[in-house]
Amino acid sequence: MKGGSREFDDPIALPDRRQLRTLRDAATYATGLPKKEAALPERQAAIEALMLVADRGGPTVFARIGVMRAPNPPR
Numbered sequence: 001m002k003g004g005s006r007e008f009d010d011p012i013a014l015p016d017r018r019q020l021r022t023l024r025d026a027a028t029y030a031t032g033l034p035k036k037e038a039a040l041p042e043r044q045a046a047i048e049a050l051m052l053v054a055d056r057g058g059p060t061v062f063a064r065i066g067v068m069r070a071p072n073p074p075r
Contacts, residue, residue, distance in 0.1 A: 003054040008064050023054045026067050042070040 004024030011019040020026045030038065030047050037043060049066035052058065
């Protein structure tokens, strides 16, 4: 993930008080989800948005929206 170090404008807070600050943080979070949860279409869309923004550029807000719209989003 070549653009993984790009930061979100606003970090995404997790329930355990950690924060997703970069695209890489969000990707690590997404790949650590249980398989059943990661397989949900909304999660797959979020992962795809993360990869596209990291690899091809574009506003990080697109990836942030994908992560936040997925079921049981981080808070």
